[in-house]
Amino acid sequence: MPPLALRMLRYTPVAVLPGMVAPLVLWPAATGGDTDPARLLAAVVTLAVGLTTRSLLAAMGAGAMTLYAALGITALL
Protein backbone atom coordinates (compact mmCIF):
# COMPACT_ATOMS: atom_id res chain seq x y z
CA MET A 1 0.00 0.00 0.00
CA PRO A 2 1.27 3.53 -0.73
CA PRO A 3 2.56 5.43 2.32
CA LEU A 4 -0.10 8.15 2.04
CA ALA A 5 -2.90 5.55 2.12
CA LEU A 6 -1.32 3.87 5.15
CA ARG A 7 -0.99 7.23 6.84
CA MET A 8 -4.69 7.97 6.35
CA LEU A 9 -5.74 4.45 7.37
CA ARG A 10 -3.99 4.99 10.68
CA TYR A 11 -6.69 7.51 11.59
CA THR A 12 -9.77 5.46 10.67
CA PRO A 13 -10.92 4.61 14.23
CA VAL A 14 -10.48 8.18 15.52
CA ALA A 15 -12.07 9.51 12.33
CA VAL A 16 -15.21 7.34 12.46
CA LEU A 17 -16.12 6.85 16.12
CA PRO A 18 -16.12 10.49 17.36
CA GLY A 19 -18.33 11.61 14.48
CA MET A 20 -20.72 8.78 15.20
CA VAL A 21 -20.92 9.51 18.91
CA ALA A 22 -21.16 13.33 18.89
CA PRO A 23 -24.85 13.60 17.83
CA LEU A 24 -25.78 10.79 20.26
CA VAL A 25 -24.22 12.79 23.10
CA LEU A 26 -25.68 16.19 22.19
CA TRP A 27 -29.12 15.10 20.98
CA PRO A 28 -29.99 11.73 22.56
CA ALA A 29 -33.04 10.00 21.07
CA ALA A 30 -34.04 8.80 24.56
CA THR A 31 -34.84 12.40 25.58
CA GLY A 32 -36.55 13.26 22.30
CA GLY A 33 -33.43 14.95 20.92
CA ASP A 34 -33.11 17.47 23.77
CA THR A 35 -29.66 17.87 25.29
CA ASP A 36 -29.61 15.98 28.59
CA PRO A 37 -27.24 17.34 31.28
CA ALA A 38 -26.77 13.87 32.84
CA ARG A 39 -25.75 12.25 29.53
CA LEU A 40 -23.55 15.20 28.56
CA LEU A 41 -21.74 15.11 31.91
CA ALA A 42 -21.24 11.34 31.65
CA ALA A 43 -19.71 11.77 28.18
CA VAL A 44 -17.32 14.48 29.40
CA VAL A 45 -16.21 12.37 32.38
CA THR A 46 -15.68 9.30 30.16
CA LEU A 47 -13.49 11.33 27.82
CA ALA A 48 -11.51 12.92 30.65
CA VAL A 49 -10.86 9.62 32.44
CA GLY A 50 -10.00 7.90 29.15
CA LEU A 51 -7.50 10.62 28.27
CA THR A 52 -5.82 10.62 31.69
CA THR A 53 -5.78 6.89 32.48
CA ARG A 54 -5.56 5.55 28.87
CA SER A 55 -7.73 2.72 30.17
CA LEU A 56 -10.90 1.62 28.39
CA LEU A 57 -12.29 -0.05 31.50
CA ALA A 58 -11.63 2.91 33.81
CA ALA A 59 -13.24 5.29 31.33
CA MET A 60 -16.31 3.08 30.88
CA GLY A 61 -16.69 2.61 34.63
CA ALA A 62 -16.34 6.32 35.40
CA GLY A 63 -18.79 7.22 32.63
CA ALA A 64 -21.41 4.74 33.81
CA MET A 65 -21.11 5.85 37.44
CA THR A 66 -21.41 9.51 36.45
CA LEU A 67 -24.45 8.80 34.29
CA TYR A 68 -26.31 6.97 37.05
CA ALA A 69 -25.33 9.52 39.73
CA ALA A 70 -26.45 12.40 37.52
CA LEU A 71 -29.68 10.66 36.47
CA GLY A 72 -30.40 9.91 40.13
CA ILE A 73 -29.86 13.53 41.17
CA THR A 74 -32.01 14.77 38.25
CA ALA A 75 -34.81 12.42 39.30
CA LEU A 76 -34.67 13.70 42.91
CA LEU A 77 -34.77 17.39 41.95
Place this chain on the structure above:
Amino acid sequence: MPVATAKSVYWTGVRDGLPFLLVVTPFAMLFGVVAADAGLTLGQTMGFSVTVFAGAAQFAALQLMVDNAGIALVLLAALAVNLRMAMYSAALVPWLGAAPIWQQALVAYVNVDQTYAVSMVRFDERPDWTVAQRVAFFLGVATPITPMWVAMTAVGALLGSRIPPAWALDFALPITFIAMVAPMLKTLAHLVAAAVSVAVALLLTGLPSGLGLLIAAASAMVAGATVETLTGPARLRIPPGRSGSSF
Protein backbone atom coordinates in the same frame (compact mmCIF):
# COMPACT_ATOMS: atom_id res chain seq x y z
CA MET B 1 11.56 -28.44 16.24
CA PRO B 2 9.79 -30.94 18.49
CA VAL B 3 6.04 -30.72 19.06
CA ALA B 4 6.62 -30.08 22.78
CA THR B 5 8.27 -26.74 22.04
CA ALA B 6 5.37 -25.41 19.96
CA LYS B 7 3.10 -26.65 22.74
CA SER B 8 4.93 -24.77 25.49
CA VAL B 9 4.97 -21.63 23.33
CA TYR B 10 1.21 -22.04 22.89
CA TRP B 11 0.72 -22.07 26.68
CA THR B 12 2.94 -19.00 27.04
CA GLY B 13 0.49 -17.35 24.64
CA VAL B 14 -2.51 -18.46 26.70
CA ARG B 15 -0.92 -16.90 29.80
CA ASP B 16 -0.25 -13.64 27.94
CA GLY B 17 -3.85 -13.56 26.72
CA LEU B 18 -5.54 -14.11 30.09
CA PRO B 19 -5.35 -10.50 31.42
CA PHE B 20 -7.36 -9.30 28.42
CA LEU B 21 -10.40 -11.19 29.71
CA LEU B 22 -10.91 -8.20 32.02
CA VAL B 23 -11.58 -6.04 28.95
CA VAL B 24 -13.31 -8.59 26.79
CA THR B 25 -15.86 -9.82 29.33
CA PRO B 26 -17.73 -6.58 30.09
CA PHE B 27 -17.34 -5.35 26.53
CA ALA B 28 -18.86 -8.46 24.99
CA MET B 29 -21.72 -8.44 27.51
CA LEU B 30 -22.40 -4.84 26.63
CA PHE B 31 -22.56 -5.70 22.95
CA GLY B 32 -25.14 -8.37 23.72
CA VAL B 33 -27.19 -5.92 25.78
CA VAL B 34 -27.06 -3.20 23.12
CA ALA B 35 -27.93 -5.67 20.36
CA ALA B 36 -30.92 -6.97 22.33
CA ASP B 37 -31.95 -3.37 22.99
CA ALA B 38 -31.77 -2.70 19.24
CA GLY B 39 -34.21 -5.55 18.64
CA LEU B 40 -31.85 -8.26 17.38
CA THR B 41 -32.83 -11.80 18.37
CA LEU B 42 -30.39 -13.99 20.30
CA GLY B 43 -29.61 -15.89 17.10
CA GLN B 44 -28.93 -12.71 15.14
CA THR B 45 -26.75 -11.33 17.92
CA MET B 46 -24.69 -14.51 18.10
CA GLY B 47 -24.34 -14.65 14.31
CA PHE B 48 -23.08 -11.08 14.41
CA SER B 49 -20.54 -11.84 17.16
CA VAL B 50 -19.21 -15.08 15.69
CA THR B 51 -18.92 -14.00 12.05
CA VAL B 52 -17.71 -10.45 12.57
CA PHE B 53 -15.72 -10.99 15.81
CA ALA B 54 -14.69 -7.33 15.97
CA GLY B 55 -15.73 -5.21 18.92
CA ALA B 56 -15.70 -1.65 17.63
CA ALA B 57 -16.89 -2.56 14.14
CA GLN B 58 -19.79 -4.53 15.59
CA PHE B 59 -20.88 -1.54 17.69
CA ALA B 60 -20.54 0.84 14.75
CA ALA B 61 -22.52 -1.38 12.38
CA LEU B 62 -25.21 -1.96 14.99
CA GLN B 63 -25.65 1.76 15.62
CA LEU B 64 -26.11 2.48 11.90
CA MET B 65 -28.59 -0.38 11.61
CA VAL B 66 -30.60 1.17 14.45
CA ASP B 67 -30.45 4.48 12.54
CA ASN B 68 -31.91 2.70 9.49
CA ALA B 69 -28.87 3.48 7.37
CA GLY B 70 -28.56 1.55 4.11
CA ILE B 71 -26.70 -1.76 4.18
CA ALA B 72 -23.86 -0.34 2.06
CA LEU B 73 -23.23 2.37 4.66
CA VAL B 74 -23.38 -0.17 7.49
CA LEU B 75 -20.76 -2.34 5.79
CA LEU B 76 -18.61 0.65 4.87
CA ALA B 77 -18.62 1.99 8.43
CA ALA B 78 -17.74 -1.42 9.87
CA LEU B 79 -14.93 -1.78 7.35
CA ALA B 80 -13.69 1.74 8.03
CA VAL B 81 -13.52 1.19 11.78
CA ASN B 82 -11.58 -2.01 11.28
CA LEU B 83 -9.29 -0.96 8.45
CA ARG B 84 -6.40 -1.00 10.87
CA MET B 85 -6.76 -4.81 10.91
CA ALA B 86 -5.52 -4.72 7.31
CA MET B 87 -2.49 -2.81 8.56
CA TYR B 88 -1.94 -5.34 11.34
CA SER B 89 -2.12 -8.16 8.80
CA ALA B 90 0.43 -6.43 6.59
CA ALA B 91 2.73 -6.03 9.59
CA LEU B 92 2.38 -9.73 10.48
CA VAL B 93 3.42 -10.98 7.03
CA PRO B 94 7.20 -10.93 7.68
CA TRP B 95 6.63 -13.07 10.81
CA LEU B 96 3.90 -15.46 9.70
CA GLY B 97 3.89 -15.25 5.90
CA ALA B 98 5.60 -18.65 5.58
CA ALA B 99 2.91 -20.49 7.56
CA PRO B 100 0.38 -22.75 5.75
CA ILE B 101 -2.60 -20.87 4.35
CA TRP B 102 -5.13 -22.46 6.77
CA GLN B 103 -3.03 -21.28 9.71
CA GLN B 104 -2.85 -17.80 8.22
CA ALA B 105 -6.63 -17.79 7.84
CA LEU B 106 -7.03 -18.83 11.48
CA VAL B 107 -4.66 -16.08 12.60
CA ALA B 108 -6.54 -13.56 10.45
CA TYR B 109 -9.83 -14.49 12.10
CA VAL B 110 -8.54 -14.07 15.67
CA ASN B 111 -6.45 -11.01 14.81
CA VAL B 112 -7.64 -8.19 17.08
CA ASP B 113 -5.81 -5.34 18.82
CA GLN B 114 -4.91 -7.45 21.82
CA THR B 115 -3.61 -10.56 20.04
CA TYR B 116 -1.72 -8.43 17.55
CA ALA B 117 -0.09 -6.14 20.12
CA VAL B 118 1.05 -8.95 22.45
CA SER B 119 2.35 -11.11 19.60
CA MET B 120 4.38 -8.37 17.93
CA VAL B 121 6.13 -7.61 21.23
CA ARG B 122 6.95 -11.31 21.79
CA PHE B 123 8.06 -11.89 18.19
CA ASP B 124 10.50 -9.00 18.59
CA GLU B 125 11.84 -10.47 21.86
CA ARG B 126 12.19 -14.00 20.46
CA PRO B 127 13.68 -13.85 16.95
CA ASP B 128 14.74 -17.51 17.44
CA TRP B 129 11.13 -18.72 17.28
CA THR B 130 10.16 -20.73 14.19
CA VAL B 131 7.11 -19.80 12.13
CA ALA B 132 5.23 -22.74 13.71
CA GLN B 133 6.06 -21.47 17.18
CA ARG B 134 4.92 -17.96 16.30
CA VAL B 135 1.59 -19.30 15.02
CA ALA B 136 1.24 -21.40 18.18
CA PHE B 137 1.87 -18.35 20.35
CA PHE B 138 -0.61 -16.18 18.44
CA LEU B 139 -3.33 -18.81 18.69
CA GLY B 140 -2.47 -19.25 22.37
CA VAL B 141 -3.15 -15.57 23.07
CA ALA B 142 -6.46 -15.87 21.21
CA THR B 143 -7.55 -19.02 23.06
CA PRO B 144 -8.97 -17.35 26.20
CA ILE B 145 -10.20 -14.24 24.34
CA THR B 146 -12.23 -15.63 21.43
CA PRO B 147 -14.65 -18.04 23.22
CA MET B 148 -15.15 -15.53 26.04
CA TRP B 149 -16.19 -12.86 23.54
CA VAL B 150 -18.81 -15.13 22.03
CA ALA B 151 -20.08 -16.53 25.35
CA MET B 152 -20.38 -13.14 27.04
CA THR B 153 -22.26 -11.73 24.04
CA ALA B 154 -24.88 -14.42 24.68
CA VAL B 155 -25.07 -13.58 28.39
CA GLY B 156 -25.52 -9.89 27.58
CA ALA B 157 -28.17 -10.59 24.96
CA LEU B 158 -30.15 -12.77 27.38
CA LEU B 159 -29.95 -10.19 30.19
CA GLY B 160 -30.51 -7.23 27.88
CA SER B 161 -34.14 -7.94 27.03
CA ARG B 162 -35.03 -7.83 30.74
CA ILE B 163 -33.47 -4.45 31.48
CA PRO B 164 -35.97 -1.53 31.95
CA PRO B 165 -35.62 1.75 29.95
CA ALA B 166 -34.94 3.73 33.15
CA TRP B 167 -31.46 2.20 33.16
CA ALA B 168 -30.58 4.51 30.24
CA LEU B 169 -28.95 1.72 28.25
CA ASP B 170 -29.19 3.91 25.16
CA PHE B 171 -26.13 5.66 26.54
CA ALA B 172 -24.03 2.51 27.01
CA LEU B 173 -22.97 2.81 23.38
CA PRO B 174 -21.80 6.47 23.45
CA ILE B 175 -19.88 5.80 26.68
CA THR B 176 -18.23 2.74 25.15
CA PHE B 177 -17.24 4.59 21.98
CA ILE B 178 -15.77 7.50 23.93
CA ALA B 179 -13.92 5.11 26.24
CA MET B 180 -12.47 3.32 23.18
CA VAL B 181 -11.43 6.51 21.41
CA ALA B 182 -9.95 8.49 24.32
CA PRO B 183 -6.93 6.17 24.85
CA MET B 184 -6.23 6.39 21.09
CA LEU B 185 -5.76 10.16 21.21
CA LYS B 186 -2.02 9.85 21.67
CA THR B 187 -0.74 12.47 19.24
CA LEU B 188 -1.76 15.92 18.00
CA ALA B 189 -2.71 14.29 14.69
CA HIS B 190 -5.15 11.93 16.43
CA LEU B 191 -6.66 14.81 18.42
CA VAL B 192 -7.14 16.90 15.28
CA ALA B 193 -8.69 13.96 13.42
CA ALA B 194 -11.17 13.35 16.25
CA ALA B 195 -12.06 17.06 16.49
CA VAL B 196 -12.63 17.33 12.72
CA SER B 197 -14.76 14.19 12.82
CA VAL B 198 -16.99 15.63 15.56
CA ALA B 199 -17.28 19.09 13.96
CA VAL B 200 -18.13 17.86 10.45
CA ALA B 201 -20.54 15.19 11.74
CA LEU B 202 -22.44 17.78 13.78
CA LEU B 203 -22.55 20.22 10.85
CA LEU B 204 -23.90 17.57 8.50
CA THR B 205 -26.55 15.95 10.75
CA GLY B 206 -29.21 17.15 8.27
CA LEU B 207 -27.93 14.77 5.58
CA PRO B 208 -29.44 11.27 5.16
CA SER B 209 -28.38 8.83 7.89
CA GLY B 210 -24.76 7.77 7.63
CA LEU B 211 -23.82 10.09 4.76
CA GLY B 212 -22.70 12.94 7.01
CA LEU B 213 -20.63 10.49 9.05
CA LEU B 214 -18.91 9.23 5.91
CA ILE B 215 -17.90 12.76 4.89
CA ALA B 216 -16.85 13.52 8.48
CA ALA B 217 -14.67 10.39 8.62
CA ALA B 218 -13.02 11.12 5.28
CA SER B 219 -12.28 14.72 6.29
CA ALA B 220 -10.89 13.55 9.63
CA MET B 221 -8.59 10.99 7.99
CA VAL B 222 -7.19 13.65 5.65
CA ALA B 223 -6.79 16.03 8.61
CA GLY B 224 -4.98 13.41 10.70
CA ALA B 225 -2.63 12.44 7.85
CA THR B 226 -1.91 16.11 7.12
CA VAL B 227 -1.03 16.92 10.72
CA GLU B 228 1.13 13.79 10.90
CA THR B 229 3.02 14.93 7.79
CA LEU B 230 3.69 18.25 9.48
CA THR B 231 4.61 16.90 12.93
CA GLY B 232 6.44 13.68 12.09
CA PRO B 233 5.41 10.01 12.07
CA ALA B 234 3.22 8.48 14.75
CA ARG B 235 4.00 5.02 16.10
CA LEU B 236 1.95 2.25 14.57
CA ARG B 237 2.46 -0.33 17.26
CA ILE B 238 0.39 -0.24 20.43
CA PRO B 239 2.23 -0.76 23.74
CA PRO B 240 1.14 -3.99 25.48
CA GLY B 241 -1.71 -3.70 27.91
CA ARG B 242 -2.55 -0.23 26.74
CA SER B 243 -4.29 -0.92 23.48
CA GLY B 244 -7.86 -0.37 24.59
CA SER B 245 -8.86 0.51 21.07
CA SER B 246 -10.84 -2.33 19.62
CA PHE B 247 -12.88 -4.81 21.63
